[in-house]
Amino acid sequence: MRYRLLLFSILIIILMIPVNSSAEERLHLEADNLQYIKDAEIIKAQGVAELDYLNISMRADKIEFDMNKNHIYASGNVIFRESDQILYSEELEHDLDEELTVFLRVRSQLESEKTDDPIYFTSPEMQGVEGRLEIWDSKVTTCDLEDPHYFLQAREVTIYPGDRLTAKNVVFWELNGRLPLFYWPWLTISLKEEQPDFMPSFGYSDQKGWFIKTVNNYFLEKGVGSFYLDYYSRRGLGTGIKHSYFPTEYSKGSLYLYLLQNTKSEQETFDYFQGRFEHNQVFGNWDTHLYSEYLLNYGEDTLFKGGISGDLTFNNNNLSLSGDYEHREIFDKKVELTGDFDGRLNTESSLTAVGTNYDYEKDTEGEIESMLSSYIRYDRRFPSDWDLSLDLNHRERRESEQIQSLIEGHTSLSLTRPAYSWEFLIEREDSFDTDDEDDLAFSRMPEISLSFYPARLYEFSPALDHLLSPLHLTAAAGMYYDDQEDLEAFRGAGKYRYRDSYSLLPNLNLTLRQEGNLFIYRDEYELLENNYFTSSTRASVRHNIAEGLELRTTYDYNFDLGESPFTFDSQRDRNRLSSNLSYRWANHRFRLRSGYDFLNDKYDDIRANLMIKPSEKLEFDFAASYDINTDQFKRLIGRSSFEDEKLALDVALEFDEELRAEQLDTEMSWQLDPDWKLELRSSYDHKKREIDRGEIMLVRDLHCREISFSYNHREETFWVNYHIKAFPEQRAVLGSTPEEPMLFDLELGDLFDEE
Numbered sequence: 048m049r050y051r052l053l054l055f056s057i058l059i060i061i062l063m064i065p066v067n068s069s070a071e072e073r074l075h076l077e078a079d080n081l082q083y084i085k086d087a088e089i090i091k092a093q094g095v096a097e098l099d100y101l102n103i104s105m106r107a108d109k110i111e112f113d114m115n116k117n118h119i120y121a122s123g124n125v126i127f128r129e130s131d132q133i134l135y136s137e138e139l140e141h142d143l144d145e146e147l148t149v150f151l152r153v154r155s156q157l158e159s160e161k162t163d164d165p166i167y168f169t170s171p172e173m174q175g176v177e178g179r180l181e182i183w184d185s186k187v188t189t190c191d192l193e194d195p196h197y198f199l200q201a202r203e204v205t206i207y208p209g210d211r212l213t214a215k216n217v218v219f220w221e222l223n224g225r226l227p228l229f230y231w232p233w234l235t236i237s238l239k240e241e242q243p244d245f246m247p248s249f250g251y252s253d254q255k256g257w258f259i260k261t262v263n264n265y266f267l268e269k270g271v272g273s274f275y276l277d278y279y280s281r282r283g284l285g286t287g288i289k290h291s292y293f294p295t296e297y298s299k300g301s302l303y304l305y306l307l308q309n310t311k312s313e314q315e316t317f318d319y320f321q322g323r324f325e326h327n328q329v330f331g332n333w334d335t336h337l338y339s340e341y342l343l344n345y346g347e348d349t350l351f352k353g354g355i356s357g358d359l360t361f362n363n364n365n366l367s368l369s370g371d372y373e374h375r376e377i378f379d380k381k382v383e384l385t386g387d388f389d390g391r392l393n394t395e396s397s398l399t400a401v402g403t404n405y406d407y408e409k410d411t412e413g414e415i416e417s418m419l420s421s422y423i424r425y426d427r428r429f430p431s432d433w434d435l436s437l438d439l440n441h442r443e444r445r446e447s448e449q450i451q452s453l454i455e456g457h458t459s460l461s462l463t464r465p466a467y468s469w470e471f472l473i474e475r476e477d478s479f480d481t482d483d484e485d486d487l488a489f490s491r492m493p494e495i496s497l498s499f500y501p502a503r504l505y506e507f508s509p510a511l512d513h514l515l516s517p518l519h520l521t522a523a524a525g526m527y528y529d530d531q532e533d534l535e536a537f538r539g540a541g542k543y544r545y546r547d548s549y550s551l552l553p554n555l556n557l558t559l560r561q562e563g564n565l566f567i568y569r570d571e572y573e574l575l576e577n578n579y580f581t582s583s584t585r586a587s588v589r590h591n592i593a594e595g596l597e598l599r600t601t602y603d604y605n606f607d608l609g610e611s612p613f614t615f616d617s618q619r620d621r622n623r624l625s626s627n628l629s630y631r632w633a634n635h636r637f638r639l640r641s642g643y644d645f646l647n648d649k650y651d652d653i654r655a656n657l658m659i660k661p662s663e664k665l666e667f668d669f670a671a672s673y674d675i676n677t678d679q680f681k682r683l684i685g686r687s688s689f690e691d692e693k694l695a696l697d698v699a700l701e702f703d704e705e706l707r708a709e710q711l712d713t714e715m716s717w718q719l720d721p722d723w724k725l726e727l728r729s730s731y732d733h734k735k736r737e738i739d740r741g742e743i744m745l746v747r748d749l750h751c752r753e754i755s756f757s758y759n760h761r762e763e764t765f766w767v768n769y770h771i772k773a774f775p776e777q778r779a780v781l782g783s784t785p786e787e788p789m790l791f792d793l794e795l796g797d798l799f800d801e802e
Contacts, residue, residue, distance in 0.1 A: 153169060199234070258279045397426060400422070545561045545562070584603070639653070726742075
């Protein structure tokens with residue numbers, strides 16, 4: 048119970064006086080028991096004491112405030128909060144004038160965007176000053192136990208909350224501090240995703256030999272960067288730098304350079320080089336991006352590429368421009384060049400786009416192949432629902448000494464209304480592979496089309512309106528050319544499309560879809576007088592026989608009369624009946640499908656699927672297909688799965704057309720106890736009598752870490768994998784393969800960014 052005494056009220060009034068010269072900087076203190084020592088001007092608060100000052104608050108068993116020295120001392124279960132950061136310690140001293148905080152016997156935590164778990168740290172002493180925390184002889188871990196399974200121990204640590212943690216003389220300890228594994232002279236742990244991702248690692252490979260890859264980070268006021276120093280015993284020395292800068296909120300960029308030796312090469316210089324530069328700049332509403340990259344891999348290839356792009360927004364309009372260039376030389380093979388430019392302007396009523404692309408290739412014998420492509424696109428929407436579209440393309444191809452050029456595209460003017468639409472279209476498609484002298488492959492010069500809904504144009508009787516509402520009519524006429532038929536002719540077309548649904552009985556529904564086309568073809572010499580008619584009908588009946596039991600029957604019938612000189616108008620005949628019977632009860636499902644092709648006098652396969660689920664943990668699935676025409680099974684599959692808190696088992700057996708076992712697949716995950724789990728994945732080919740896949744893995748849960756032992760029977764590989772759960776991408780791997788008897792790699796990723 049908190050006692051509100053007269054002394055407490057007086058002290059609250061005293062404590063509301065300004066601590067510093069600013070009238071807004073006031074300190075508030077309350078507790079179960081308060082004592083004011085007048086001569087020393089010291090206030091003592093005990094028993095759940097709480098203090099607030101500016102953006103600082105603290106809670107402790109005991110708080111003392113020295114008003115002469117502007118000094119605060121807290122002890123016993125101290126909780127210190129500054130802005131969004133919370134720290135825990137046994138003792139605390141805070142100087143209000145110097146804004147210096149000293150924590151004693153610290154056990155606290157930090158939140159990081161890079162992990163789902165907090166980062167815990169302990170230290171006998173810590174200071175907080177000028178937006179950073181300085182810690183001595185600290186331990187850092189993501190293990191939440193009082194005695195953590197693993198931790199990083201460092202002589203000096205500096206924490207920049209929300210940014211990074213830097214440390215010196217760091218040792219990685221395992222087995223509750225009994226086993227030292229790794230050492231770093233300097234170390235940085237990123238606390239935000241914007242930090243650059245680096246991968247310091249070391250290990251051994253039979254192909255690469257022993258290697259060590261190190262990174263030395265630096266942090267500037269308006270930039271961050273890293274120096275790379277790597278060594279491969281069978282390759283040589285590698286050095287590099289990456290610098291990211293952000294001088295203003297409107298500009299940022301990066302520069303990356305890397306060189307690598309090859310001790311086996313006859314070249315005395317570095318034989319691998321990679322460089323990349325990027326820059327983003329905003330000028331008002333104009334956003335630009337610039338990049339360039341150069342790669343030299345001696346004896347293989349050389350690559351240079353670069354580009355620039357810009358984006359401008361003004362008055363609800365948008366202008367985008369971009370250009371790219373790439374030059375690649377493949378050693379002793381060929382040279383490749385590629386260039387692109389694109390521009391696009393979007394307004395409220397129009398779109399304008401232009402662009403070009405150039406591809407060039409030259410082989411060692413001097414043979415040249417190139418392609419130059421350009422395009423112009425323009426779309427404009429006018430008032431009263433008018434639309435104009437223009438699309439033009441130009442291509443020029445060069446092969447050896449032969450040069451071919453073509454132009455193609457289309458333009459259209461259209462009007463769209465709720466009841467009808469109208470379009471005038473001119474279209475040309477060219478191809479380098481046609482027999483036509485001017486490379487023409489297809490054209491419409493021009494075509495006029497009209498599409499309308501009769502029920503929306505006129506008001507008929509209610510019954511007739513209901514009957515005509517699903518009807519859609521289209522008429523078109525134009526001059527066509529098709530290179531495949533080497534034919535130019537007039538083409539007139541009339542089309543109707545009808546779709547509607549009917550309720551025949553309470554549980555019986557019919558859906559009808561019908562489409563018909565009438566084509567008229569004439570040429571200028573009156574040698575062609577073809578008429579061609581196509582019809583397509585689909586009738587689908589759905590019968591809900593009983594609860595959960597449904598039968599769907601669909602009949603498709605296509606036919607044509609006459610002959611079309613154009614292949615794109617031709618329709619294939621179709622006369623097919625298909626049925627689908629499905630039944631659902633409780634958690635179980637059954638489905639049976641088949642059909643009959645009247646044209647080919649052939650039955651479709653009978654396909655059946657059955658799912659039986661006796662409980663939430665157990666499920667059986669069966670799938671079978673039977674060929675009625677040959678009177679034999681085509682495939683039969685049986686699958687069972689079981690899953691509870693400890694065991695997940697999935698077994699599938701597949702049979703061939705003669706009902707002989709073909710393949711057995713098994714997957715299992717078994718939680719042997721709270722700490723051990725066994726996983727198995729296998730596939731056995733009964734015909735070949737061999738294992739296609741065989742993997743077994745034993746996983747040990749180590750609270751905040753995990754270690755696994757895996758063996759792949761087919762690849763004959765064995766791996767031991769260790770990682771910290773908070774950082775699953777960072778892991779230490781030890782294993783062997785037939786090619787490399789010993790493999791070791793420590794991939795610490797962006798968890799440990801050396802400084």
